[in-house]
Amino acid sequence: MADPTDPRVLVINSGSSSLKFQLLSPADGAVDATGIVERVGQEQGTARITAGDAESAFSGPVPDHKAAMRIVEGLFGDVGLSLSDDRIRAVGHRVVQGGARYSAPVLIDKQVRWDIHDLGKLAPLHNYAAVDGIDGAQALLPDVPHVAVFDTAFFTALPEAAANYALNRELAQRYRVRRYGAHGTSHHFVARAVADHLAAQGRDVSALRQIVLHLGNGASASAVRGEQPLETSMGLTPLEGLVMGTRTGDIDPTIYLHLHRQAGLSADEIDTVLNKRSGMMGMCGMSDFRDITAAVEAGEEAATLAMDVYVHRLRKYLGSYTFVLGGLDVIAFTAGIGENVPMVRERLLTGLEEFGIELDLDANAARGPGLRVISSPASKVAVMIVPTDEELSIAQQAAVVARELAA
Template sequence: MAASTDPRVLVINSGSSSLKFQLLAPADGTVEATGIVERVGQGQGNAAIEAGERESSFEGPVPDHKEAMKIVERLFGEVGLSLSDDRIRAVGHRVVQGGARYSNPVLIDEQVRWDIHDLGKLAPLHNYAAVDGIDGAQALLPDVPHVAVFDTAFFTALPEAAANYALNREIAKQYRVRRYGAHGTSHQFVSQAVSSHLASQGRDVSDLRQVVMHLGNGASASAVRGGEAVETSMGLTPLEGLVMGTRTGDIDPTIYIHLHRQAGFGPEEIDDILNKRSGMMGMCGMNDFRDITAAVEAGDEAATLAMDVYVHRLRKYLGSYSFVLGSLDVIAFTAGIGENVPMVREKLLTGLERFGIELDLEANAARSKEMRVISTPESEVTVMIVPTDEELSIARQASEVARQLAG
């Protein structure tokens, strides 16, 4: 059968205590299997896989990512698949931090592995886990190209004015302090999807000016002109920028010092407060927007204030990025909140008609998993919802590297 020879890519996303995986066809995005191993390195773990109508699960110790990959191999066998399948032409690894060096996907060799580990100084929760996942996957698939796809790659070409902080120049250089961004794989995928969609309708997209809003539990915005990122909201780390599920986003840096001096909090506790105990969770005790919107509709004061703070920050970024771009053609929403919470989009865009933004309220409220326009025909700025697919983007980039290697 033709399907049996279609190339597949195994996509691995190693988190600090998890390993997500997906087997898919880069040509058309068909997903053959998807799953996750959770609580890696935390004693008793669990894992699950779905492959069409077939499912399997696991409970037991998962001491590290190498063992997690062995569990993935076992789960594949239990649903009738195999990691030895010769259709698997590449393994794509999501790596959060690629520094200023890696602007494209690369074949993982010893130097690349060392660099990813070294860049763990900038992303300790992510890059060290990525190296562990790479080691585990290479042990099981030693004869398949393993490719690193960096979440920061899309933002390595930011203009210097956007990439640099007004920090002492020597200190910034010595400690590699600059804006690296995050969610780049998603921002690139969405901005390219928007351009392709509008080009198919006859629009000139050579200088298309977009603001992409990736709104999930982690959230970021980017300004994209002619396919190139010119600004992004996350900085040295994912803490900067928009209000998020548990992160503060932009905050006065001296608050760190204030909390240390006045409350006696140490660096680790302050880091925990800003990254895990703030944002929407810190303001209203919830970070699931289904609960938050229900609470807002019920008149809950804390939830209403949290929503107002969240939307206010979005407006600040939308306005500033419009000026950075010089004009605005498209606003694209993606990720869990961006795609599925009409209230956020409505609160953000209502009242901006004088800026050429007219939201179609009926289209905005409609439920769909498809890419779609939710602005009125009269709107000068096109507003779109574009479902992101980071795994497909990683698979396609990894597949291209493998194809080039094969000649």
Template structure:
């Protein structure tokens, strides 16, 4: 059997997928949300082959419930009830492992890790580096281990893929002793996506991963870009936290640290105020009042000057990182775009690489504008760098890694 349950837990919700790793088929997926509230909500979707369609055709049926959900443990009972009532049967499709997304593994975890009580303690201790994420991830782990006590549970860390960064890339130029004492360095995030996409891209172009210099743009509400040399991450835009780097939906990305001192002194903002500003009220939202790229582009078409400026700032940052990583790698064999914006916004893709003709990078306008799913080439046949759209699948990557650990 190769069935794995993947769990991505937040503070008041968790998502799940039941996958058959060998066939790469999603058997069921769901969301349990508003945990801790009287109006809790669950959605459970079952995926079945179409009885009369092509082999690839699928039918989906979605079931919803509203009920109080006291905590994550109660949420897992709701999930188990959904499987029991609507399928697929967990007796016939018993997971051989449960894979958990954990945001921050610090420098301790550089590969998928079998969860033990000691590993839980370490995840909790690393919450100081990810206070919004690790505690919530740990809640999901504890609840899942109660629901599935006889199955191996595996933590897959967002930061793990970037543990190959060289010291020059992960070291901040501050007092070395202070940095070491407080574990201040670049860790990087979205690692499961960058790993999945870089490996999928290598398979698609038919070249060994070890031979390729790649740049991967993961562009969603959260956004990051990585330089990947021979399958190893050698630089990435996010840092100690997911705040650094590209402009995002609500996060500022790169900013002069002195801006914070200035706002503290002149505007009277506290540490918590500044944290809220940069993480929740900046990025596209701070510049234009909307955090979704589709809304931003709609406002641009209506002549909104603030939206146009926000778009230009967003693209400017993409180009800056693309140029930096081309220099770091000595050129790129493949550039891939993934996640919500990267997969679905041809304008952003074209704008991000519009100035790189000098490096032989050419986007084919017709290929780029084509609206269809799946992996595809969007560069010209004469482009020195192959440019791809690669749909990411972080759940499948987590499932693969969890299954490998369970079978080891």
């Protein structure tokens, strides 16, 4: 339990039609309140908050993110908290796209706000909403430092050979086409948690070779040596890479042209198909892995094939990243699927004993809190489940910026 006198950070994650929030202590991660406003921009929205045993909800118009923040303020009052509490030392905003420029969290001023909006050209579903959320939060909390924490920041350190596509150089530079990655806050948090865990056991982690698999509705992989990212699966946008809940992941680019020429689909229609109507949903009509695993166990053909495709893509990345790293010490699973679906982990890693990967099936099937090892004692490669905490990471990074500003 956090000291009630400790500083707090309000973390804001603004989506195109939602605003998630969490008030927590960056010192120990204790959460005072968490909630979400949904259907922002619609005539009838909803919101809810949980603060310990206290709860409150809202239903009504949420015309924009400024209105959403006012609703958040009211919800805080409902559960006996206040956004004017002087313990709130910073507001940390999750921003998906920081481009090649932003490699660290930064205080949001007019220039940074403009840059985030401009980078919306690369992430239109995310950055424009982030700006709206920033505007709404700054209107409500004008005297508190607002800090942008970028999902792409960790991957600005990618080697140039990994960051660049073999695209016409002039076009790539003019339109800022390169690999930016995503989920960087999670990948960094997990990679550091793994290193800290092993270092506490006396292991030298300065050149630790690990593959982090962030498997949620959106999914991505990274290869990390020491604290240096060497590869990541998402690219210019979050569409590239692994099979996801509704996204294709890697796909032959000429499929765009094929769908346009043969099916008569427009660019926007193709974008919708690849991002919202494909992946697991497109293959078997389901994106929730609780439903998918049940269907696989029941022998449903479409679900079984979808699972096979999902795992096959994962194994391709696992193999290629092992070579990029020059060997492998750790595989870390995180996010909703990575942490909670034993079937995916078992199907991915079974049969890899020749490569030093041996899963403990009982440990893999067991559920439990916190970081845990699920490889057998004989496994040369440690396999771990590492719960991610992007909100805590954002809060900690925002708190550092706020302290430096106050110093």
